[in-house]
Amino acid sequence: MMPAIAEERRAPRVVGVEFPFGHAFGMPGDRSMQRQVLELALRVLAGASQAGTRVDLDVEWPVPLREAYRAWQPKVASPIVKLMLESGRPRP
């Protein structure tokens, strides 16, 4: 979901998916989508030839962005987000 960050952190093999948080393997109930992700991850695991290999999956999330953006977030803000909002200052 954030392959650029995985690369920065030196993950040896990375599969990128443009999916909302909490949905690494895709839509609930969509076995075909889940299989595409898992099979690609296995191919990259076994087939990458050097550290830093990244392969992105060309699958578009089938939910409008605004709706998907809201849907993955918790109904109650996480404690750290609450703290940031209350303090009005950025946290490290």
Added chain:
Amino acid sequence: MNVDSFRFLPRSFRPYYEGRGPFPGEDEPVWAPFEKRLQESRIALLTSAGLYLKKTQPSFDIERERENPEWGDPSWRSIPGNAAPGELAMAHLHLNDEDVLADPEIALPSHLLEQLAAERVIGSATPEHMSVMGYQERSLDGWRDRTVPELVARLRDQAANGLILAPA
């Protein structure tokens, strides 16, 4: 096609993630060759969705996180590959849990992995997979010194040849 890593992230959060580079002391590339064929390999999964067995395992400690918002529970849970969706619960204060609880395969596709083993895409799946809760204290105390060695030992016990890490 390049994935946009920040498509679903609130814009104000982006600076907390982007451009920070590797953790101190982790600048060098990490690499272990994968020498076996997939068809001969035993594969394990790890999710950071905070899944646990609701009847037999404690939840990740979200109460302590509520009291100390910069802390995250560094412990881990072993999840049997044949666990039914109804046996799983999720403790992760940074995600809406509805979709994962409706279909845990979107976080930990253990049944799909078993299917790939039955189809001989892989040799086998480990009997157990692993679950952690992805929000961690920046120091990674407890994670580096305890959880990671335990996870590695468990992978070796199960003769895993490869691990798919699935961030939540």
